[in-house]
Amino acid sequence: MIREGSLEEISDGKKYRANDMVRANCLDCKGCSDCCHDMGNTIQLDPRDICELNVGLEATFEELIQKEYVELTVVDGLILPNLKMDIKTKACKFLSKNQRCTIHSFRPGICRLFPLGRVYENRDFSYFLQTNQCSMKNRAKIKVSKWVDVPHFEKYETYVKTWHYLLKDIEQWLLENGSENTQQMASTVLKYFYMELYSKDGFYEEFASREQKFRKAFQLC
Ligand code: SF4
Numbered sequence: 001m002i003r004e005g006s007l008e009e010i011s012d013g014k015k016y017r018a019n020d021m022v023r024a025n026c027l028d029c030k031g032c033s034d035c036c037h038d039m040g041n042t043i044q045l046d047p048r049d050i051c052e053l054n055v056g057l058e059a060t061f062e063e064l065i066q067k068e069y070v071e072l073t074v075v076d077g078l079i080l081p082n083l084k085m086d087i088k089t090k091a092c093k094f095l096s097k098n099q100r101c102t103i104h105s106f107r108p109g110i111c112r113l114f115p116l117g118r119v120y121e122n123r124d125f126s127y128f129l130q131t132n133q134c135s136m137k138n139r140a141k142i143k144v145s146k147w148v149d150v151p152h153f154e155k156y157e158t159y160v161k162t163w164h165y166l167l168k169d170i171e172q173w174l175l176e177n178g179s180e181n182t183q184q185m186a187s188t189v190l191k192y193f194y195m196e197l198y199s200k201d202g203f204y205e206e207f208a209s210r211e212q213k214f215r216k217a218f219q220l221c
């Protein structure tokens with residue numbers, strides 16, 4: 001989720017890499033589910049998150065929207081999906097009555113990161129620890145990659161970077177090519193990267209191939 005404020009204000013001031021130890025381990029959260037409530041539209045979903053939900057829930061993108069697990073929000077001129085909170089309780093719809101995540105093994109990347117965040121610089125990124133977001137005060141140290149807990153972590157990080165900077169380059173393209181192209185670009189991104197199913201075992205390869213073709217088509221350097 002996107003937080004307001006400078007890095008110094010919201011973090012311990014350090015930047016972490018995949019192999020660094022960080023005090024993020026909430027030790028199974030012990031009944032707390034604070035970060036699964038009142039998140040509004042901030043749990044944004046990337047193409048891998050949607051691919052995981054497609055497989056885990058056996059639902060297409062359109063079905064995720066129809067079932068109101070996912071909603072669409074305008075972000076910097078694009079239309080991007082995010083987890084939809086329950087209107088009455090304001091809690092995530094995947095939170096069980098006993099406050100556990102029912103999609104834990106295929107939960108979105110933002111949920112995996114929390115209470116970490118990412119800071120992007122020079123076509124790369126590092127992690128930071130949000131100091132005032134997690135309710136658990138006595139967190140233990142854990143290796144960043146272990147906390148995020150995604151298989152093939154190097155491939156995952158390469159993908160995260162590629163997706164982030166593709167969105168940034170699209171943002172720039174929209175600034176340079178005028179608002180009349182915004183709607184067409186927004187719908188192309190949604191269809192090409194989210195709605196068309198990925199093959200179950202080859203997500204990263206297929207994403208990389210789509211990204212290259214997309215850049216070529218729109219002449220994004
Ligand atoms: S706020 Fe912290 S302790 Fe509570 S559920 Fe989220 S990560 Fe776990």
Ligand code: SF4
Nearest residue numbers: 036092094095101111
């Ligand atoms: S998907 Fe799971 S971890 Fe993420 S907000 Fe929902 S219940 Fe919480």
